[in-house]
Amino acid sequence: MDPLVNETPRVMAAGELDKLIQLLAGRGYEVIGPVVRDGAIVYEPVNKLSDLPVGWTDEQEAGHYRLKRRPDQSVFAFNVGPQSWKKFLHPPEVRLFSAERRNGSVKISPGEDSAPSYAFLGVRGCELAAIGIQDRALTRDRFADPVYARRRAGVFIVAVQCTQAAATCFCHSAAPWAQVIAYDLSLTELLDQQPHRFVVQVGSERGREMLSELQHEAAPEEDCKLAQAAVKAAGAQQTRHLETQGLRELLLQNFDHPNWDAVAQRCLTCANCTMVCPTCFCTTVEDTSDLTGDHAERWRRWDSCFTLNFSYIHGGSVRTSPKARYRQWLTHKFSSWIDQFGAPGCVGCGRCITWCPARIDLTRELNAIREPITTTAELKNSREREEAAERAK
Amino acid sequence: MHTLETIIADHPMFAGLEASFIDLAVGCASNVRIEPNAYITREGEESNQMFLIREGRVALEIHAPARKPLVIETLGPGDIIGWSWLVPPHFWRFNARAINSTRVIALDAKCLRTKCEANHELGYEILKRFAPIIERRLEATRLQLLDVYAAH
Amino acid sequence: MQHTESNPMQPEPWRVSELARETADTFTLSLQPLGRKTHREFQPGQFSMLWMFGVGELPISISGDPAAEGKLTYTVRSVGEATKALVSVAPGQQIGVRGPFGKGWPVESARGQDVLVIAGGIGLAPLRPVIYHVLRHREEYGRLVLLYGARNPRDLLYRKELAAWGKQKDCQVLSTVDYAGMNWRGHVGVVTRLLRYARLQPLQTVAMMCGPEIMMRVVGRELINRGLPAESIHLSMERNMKCAVGFCGHCQWGPHFICKDGPVFSYQDIAPLLDKYEL
Numbered sequence: 001m002d003p004l005v006n007e008t009p010r011v012m013a014a015g016e017l018d019k020l021i022q023l024l025a026g027r028g029y030e031v032i033g034p035v036v037r038d039g040a041i042v043y044e045p046v047n048k049l050s051d052l053p054v055g056w057t058d059e060q061e062a063g064h065y066r067l068k069r070r071p072d073q074s075v076f077a078f079n080v081g082p083q084s085w086k087k088f089l090h091p092p093e094v095r096l097f098s099a100e101r102r103n104g105s106v107k108i109s110p111g112e113d114s115a116p117s118y119a120f121l122g123v124r125g126c127e128l129a130a131i132g133i134q135d136r137a138l139t140r141d142r143f144a145d146p147v148y149a150r151r152r153a154g155v156f157i158v159a160v161q162c163t164q165a166a167a168t169c170f171c172h173s174a175a176p177w178a179q180v181i182a183y184d185l186s187l188t189e190l191l192d193q194q195p196h197r198f199v200v201q202v203g204s205e206r207g208r209e210m211l212s213e214l215q216h217e218a219a220p221e222e223d224c225k226l227a228q229a230a231v232k233a234a235g236a237q238q239t240r241h242l243e244t245q246g247l248r249e250l251l252l253q254n255f256d257h258p259n260w261d262a263v264a265q266r267c268l269t270c271a272n273c274t275m276v277c278p279t280c281f282c283t284t285v286e287d288t289s290d291l292t293g294d295h296a297e298r299w300r301r302w303d304s305c306f307t308l309n310f311s312y313i314h315g316g317s318v319r320t321s322p323k324a325r326y327r328q329w330l331t332h333k334f335s336s337w338i339d340q341f342g343a344p345g346c347v348g349c350g351r352c353i354t355w356c357p358a359r360i361d362l363t364r365e366l367n368a369i370r371e372p373i374t375t376t377a378e379l380k381n382s383r384e385r386e387e388a389a390e391r392a393k
Numbered sequence: 394m395h396t397l398e399t400i401i402a403d404h405p406m407f408a409g410l411e412a413s414f415i416d417l418a419v420g421c422a423s424n425v426r427i428e429p430n431a432y433i434t435r436e437g438e439e440s441n442q443m444f445l446i447r448e449g450r451v452a453l454e455i456h457a458p459a460r461k462p463l464v465i466e467t468l469g470p471g472d473i474i475g476w477s478w479l480v481p482p483h484f485w486r487f488n489a490r491a492i493n494s495t496r497v498i499a500l501d502a503k504c505l506r507t508k509c510e511a512n513h514e515l516g517y518e519i520l521k522r523f524a525p526i527i528e529r530r531l532e533a534t535r536l537q538l539l540d541v542y543a544a545h
Numbered sequence: 546m547q548h549t550e551s552n553p554m555q556p557e558p559w560r561v562s563e564l565a566r567e568t569a570d571t572f573t574l575s576l577q578p579l580g581r582k583t584h585r586e587f588q589p590g591q592f593s594m595l596w597m598f599g600v601g602e603l604p605i606s607i608s609g610d611p612a613a614e615g616k617l618t619y620t621v622r623s624v625g626e627a628t629k630a631l632v633s634v635a636p637g638q639q640i641g642v643r644g645p646f647g648k649g650w651p652v653e654s655a656r657g658q659d660v661l662v663i664a665g666g667i668g669l670a671p672l673r674p675v676i677y678h679v680l681r682h683r684e685e686y687g688r689l690v691l692l693y694g695a696r697n698p699r700d701l702l703y704r705k706e707l708a709a710w711g712k713q714k715d716c717q718v719l720s721t722v723d724y725a726g727m728n729w730r731g732h733v734g735v736v737t738r739l740l741r742y743a744r745l746q747p748l749q750t751v752a753m754m755c756g757p758e759i760m761m762r763v764v765g766r767e768l769i770n771r772g773l774p775a776e777s778i779h780l781s782m783e784r785n786m787k788c789a790v791g792f793c794g795h796c797q798w799g800p801h802f803i804c805k806d807g808p809v810f811s812y813q814d815i816a817p818l819l820d821k822y823e824l
Contacts, residue, residue, distance in 0.1 A: 096554045099641075101598055106558045106639040142805050143553050143790040255821055282794030285787050289599030296599035300554070303793070310795060312785050314624065315544070324823035332797065339800035452733065464725045467733040469742070492730055532763075536735045537723045541757035542666035542696040544570065544624040 007202040011223050012216035014075065014189075014196035018049035020158070021121065023213055029119035029156055032088060034081070039067060041081040043088070046121065053078060060166040060350065063359035073196060076122060076189050079166035080349050084278035085127055088118055089151045090134060096147075096285070096298045111298075112147070119156035126171045126349040128159060129178040130278035136341050137281055147300075156206065157183040163230040165237035168350030170363055172235050173242035177343040185211060188227040199227040240350070242363040243370065247344065250369055251335035255327070259368045262383060264323035266358040271304035273352035273362075274329065279345045280304070305329050330362060397422050400498060404445060406473065406522050414515060417508065421501035427491040434474060434489040441483065442499045444474040449495030454488045466534070467492065476527055478502035479519070553790045556596045556641025561634050562616060567702050571667065572632040573608065573620045576640060587611060588649030589674030590781060590809045594789045595619065596641030600630045604786040604804075606671035607645060611678055617642070620670035620702065646789045647808050650675050651779060655751035658777075659687035661743065663764055665694045665736055665756020669702050671781050671808075672755050680713060689716045690743045694736030694756070697722045698729050717743060736760065737767045747772035753809075755781040762819045765812050778812035799824060 024031045025047070033046035036053045046052060058078040059066045070077055095111035123131075131152075138148040162169075171178070184207030187198040199219050202208045219227075274280040284303035289296040303310060306325050311318040319325050337345035353361045398419050401407050407415060424447075427433055433444055433451060451474060452464045465487070468474060474489050479502065509516030559576040566572050578585065587607050596602040609618025623629045634640065652675060660679055664672050679686045691710065695701045701720055711718035719739045721732035732739060736756075752768055754761050761780045768778050782803050787793035789804045796803035799818045801810070818824055 097552075097556075099598060101639075104637060104639065106598055106641065108555060108558060108641065110552060110555060138792060141791055143792070145792055146552050146554075255824075281792065283787070284793060284795070285602065287596075287599060287601045293599065298554075298596075298602075303787075303795075305794065310785065313783060318784065319823050321823060328797075336797065336800035340802070450732070452727075454727070461726050464727065464729060464733045467721075467731075469732075471741070490727075533735045533738055536737075536759065536763060539759060540696070540723065541759050542694075542700065542723070544622065 007208070009219040009224055009227070010200045010202070010211065010216040011197055011219035012200055012211075012214055014073075014198060015049070016214045016216065017052075017075065017187075017198070019214055020210070021046060021048060023210060024119040024121075024156060027210075028117055030116045031119045031121055032085075033121035034076075034078075036067065040065065041067065041078055042083045043081075043085065043120075049075070052076075052122075057164075058166060060168045060354045062168065062353050062361050063356055065354050072191055074189060074191050076160045076187070077164060077191075079162060079164070079169060080124060080126065080351060082276050082351065082355055084276070084349075084351070085120055085123065085131060086134060086278055086281070088120075089131065089155070090138065090145075090148050090281055091151075092302045094147050094300045096300050098298075099296045101294050101296070112150075115147075115150045117154055118151065119158065121158045123157050123159045123183065124162055124349075125159070125178075125180065126169075126174070126347040127278060128157070128180050128183060129171075129174070129347040130349070132179045132181040133279045133341070133343075133345055133347065134281060135181065137279075137345075141341070156210075157181075157185075157203075159183040159186040159203070161186060161188040161227070161231045162234045163189060165234045166350060166354070167239060168353040168361075169238050169348065170240040170242055170350055171348035172238050173240075173244060173363070174344070174346055174348035176244060178347060179343070183207070188230060190223060190226055190230070192226070197223070199223055240353075240361070240363045242348070243367055244344075247366065248335045248338045251331045254369050257369050259365065259371075260323050260327045262368075263326055263360060263365050264321065266360055267322050267326045268358055269306040269308075269322045269325055270357060271306040272355045272357065273360075274304040274306060275302065276351040276355045277333075278347065278349060278351070279333075282310075305332070330365065334366065397424065397498060400445075400447065401500075404471070405526070406445070406519070408522070410515075410518060414508070418500060418505070421504045422498050425497050425499045427495040427497060429491055429493050429495075432488055432490050433495075433497065434485040434487070436485055436488050438485050439483060440475065440477040440485045441501070441503050443478045443502045443505065444489070445498045445500070446470055446472050446474065447496040447498060450492045451495060452490050452492050454490060456488070462488075465537075466530075473523075473526065476523065479506070479523060553643065554788065556594070556602075556643045558639045559617070559642045561636050561638045561640060564632070564634065564636060567620060568700050570624070571620060571622045571700075571702065573618060574632070574634065575609065575616050575618045576642060577616050579639075585615070585617060585645075587617070587645040587674075589652055589678055590649030590671055591645035591647045592671070592789075592808065593617065593619070593642050593644035594646070594786075595631060596643070597627070597630050597634070598639075598641070601627045602641070602643075602787075603627050603631060604646075604789060605631075606781075606808075608670035608673045609677075610681075611674050612681055620667065620673075622667045644789065646804055648806065648810075650753050650781075650809050651751065651811075652678050655753075656685045657687070659746060659750045660689050661745065661750050661752040662689070662691045663693075663736060663752060663754035663756070664691070665754075665760040666696065666700070667702070668754070668756035668760075668781070669693055672753060673703065673706075675753060676710060680710070680716075683714070687715070687746075687749060688744070689713070690745075691716075691718045692736050692739040692743060693718070693720045694739075694760070695720070695722050696724075698725050698731070719743070735763075737764055740767060740771065745771065745773075748774070750777060752778045753781075754779070758782075758819070765816060765819065768812075775813035775816060776811055779809055780812060780815075781808045782810060782815075783808065 034041045035044045097111045099108045138145045183203040186201040282303045286299045333345045451468045453466045454462045456462045562577045563575040592606045605619045608620040623632045784796040784803045786796045791802045791805045
């Protein structure tokens with residue numbers, strides 16, 4: 001990816017987005033963008049502008065996600081849904097290799113040699129950070145994962161600046177460690193009395209070249225100011241805040257904090273959080289063979305540290321209690337990740353909060369660990385009072 | 394060349410006790426040589442001697458009907474065999490068999506017990522020294538109980 | 546590395562050359578590469594991922610001689626479906642091999658010191674390469690002491706070698722079992738009880754241990770009690786492993802990936818983790 005090119009912003013009519021999609025497709029990219037399906041905004045191949053969630057927004061809270069209609073033709077006036085770009089870069093199912101056995105001789109062939117050439121349309125700031133985190137874990141550690149590396153190389157990224165925040169967003173808390181990766185184009189949507197348009201920032205040579213095929217002009221200062229203000233307003237809209245000072249040590253020193261027991265009473269270990277999390281990367285492997293027994297395959301699938309089998313050794317699992325599994329997830333994300341990869345693994349996207357059926361909010365759980373240790377009973381009582389008060393609101 | 398006196402005085406069981414008591418202990422102590430495979434204690438018999446192993450190894454066996462005797466622990470130099478000589482009821486809970494040529498110091502436990510009964514301070518000092526020995530052996534035995542090498 | 550250069554998840558087929566029974570449920574198998582006999586290096590303490598066609602893959606410590614050319618040896622205990630399949634292979638059959646992986650025993654930095662090897666059960670397997678190495682480079686090391694614990698006398702591994710090692714110059718081999726019949730003339734009791742027979746110079750000793758985690762926890766404490774510095778004590782840890790290359794996430798233990806930060810760790814680095822329940 002070319003380094004960020006210092007360019008002045010451009011502005012283009014919203015309709016040009018349609019051309020951009022076709023352009024990318026014409027260049028051989030499989031264009032993936034947000035679409036409305038099954039009551040959520042998910043990432044799927046798109047062919048034209050009208051495939052995108054035009055005029056849709058989302059309403060999110062702990063354990064709550066609804067799509068709502070907007071009175072306008074906005075294209076990106078929503079935040080993040082249950083899927084993330086890891087669906088394509090670190091796919092849920094991948095064949096690692098296949099093998100043939102003939103006369104006792106085993107021949108192993110690679111599972112795949114090539115991957116589609118993706119263009120991601122609508123990558124949010126938190127998602128750029130998440131891709132960066134997975135880049136670090138999966139390609140820049142002791143070993144590099146060829147499946148991820150193959151898909152990641154050459155991805156065309158059209159980033160989108162958020163102009164609003166969901167109630168579960170807390171990316172500003174993750175800002176101290178977020179490393180934004182390079183992108184090709186970045187769009188900020190402006191929808192006001194003037195014609196529907198995008199302020200476009202070029203991020204690479206490739207982006208500039210793509211943009212040159214569209215109709216655009218230098219963005220007037222007024223539009224630049226509006227764009228900046230919209231992004232700033234989105235940041236200010238965030239209501240959730242995670243205290244991050246000394247989080248690594250806090251978690252290391254509070255292995256037996258009663259709050260782990262408290263949250264364990266609500267956690268179903270359903271693994272939703274790990275599925276929707278854009279940085280979780282754990283996988284498992286599965287060996288299959290056909291009826292003849294001469295053909296075998298090895299598949300890699302997403303896995304979650306919340307499953308009982310995840311830590312299975314010698315006839316039992318190391319982490320059998322939900323408490324131990326929840327603690328493992330949170331401690332890995334905010335403490336061990338720092339030891340392993342240099343920074344926490346969370347980007348503040350809030351998906352885990354939205355998609356938890358038990359409405360567990362990790363910002364609250366982490367902030368609770370800071371409280372001086374009280375008994376589990378006291379903790380439970382204070383929680384119940386808090387929740388009753390919230391329901392009364 | 395270690396005399397009975399130095400061996401007893403240096404042993405953690407007696408370390409720091411009054412000289413007069415050490416003398417008493419030495420007075421009722423004797424060196425005993427045990428042949429390989431000979432029994433030092435028999436389950437059920439009265440335990441009136443304290444045995445402190447100087448040399449050689451001793452197997453502690455438990456017998457159960459219709460089962461071969463099991464060796465549940467082996468003791469070596471510095472170990473004291475059992476504790477029923479001190480802690481009532483005073484009868485041996487296992488057989489202690491010398492594995493090879495073994496030398497032990499045998500002390501008259503009845504005499505020791507009488508002294509402890511008469512002088513409670515002395516009795517407390519003895520028990521205080523013996524409790525950690527029991528504790529360490531209990532911890533080791535618990536580990537054996539866990540059957541850590543089993544396939545689960 | 547015995548996997549394809551570009552793909553650490555793809556195994557290379559090797560051929561089973563030998564399969565020998567050690568005890569009722571434990572076997573030692575040797576593998577040879579197909580084609581040219583080339584020297585496959587491994588560090589004592591490293592492990593391979595062994596893949597059985599259509600069955601699955603297992604992380605197994607390499608238990609053979611690091612200097613043996615053209616073959617890799619593993620000692621496997623049959624405890625479940627996958628291990629049972631592995632010990633049921635026939636010579637001539639092909640198995641997929643990936644690796645060797647992991648951080649091995651500190652045989653280099655232990656030079657000039659006494660080496661104290663403490664093994665429990667199948668834990669002697671990943672330590673056997675250390676013993677081979679020390680015996681092959683005898684002048685570079687001080688005393689070699691092996692303290693080995695097993696469930697009962699029939700479960701002791703490598704019995705002939707144990708006897709042979711005990712006869713080597715400046716080598717002491719002591720075995721103990723949890724219980725035994727009357728024919729057993731050796732020790733009965735936990736392996737910590739053997740420590741007092743090992744003539745130790747605590748500040749000149751490098752200790753390496755492998756066995757059930759409880760055993761290592763207790764032995765570690767006992768070694769510290771006897772004056773060994775924490776940085777001189779090393780142990781080999783085990784956790785669920787699916788990939789062995791730091792991607793699947795299963796082998797994490799606190800902040801460490803057992804597959805790449807271990808399986809050998811210095812006691813100084815990880816002692817507090819051993820006490821944490823359900824870590």
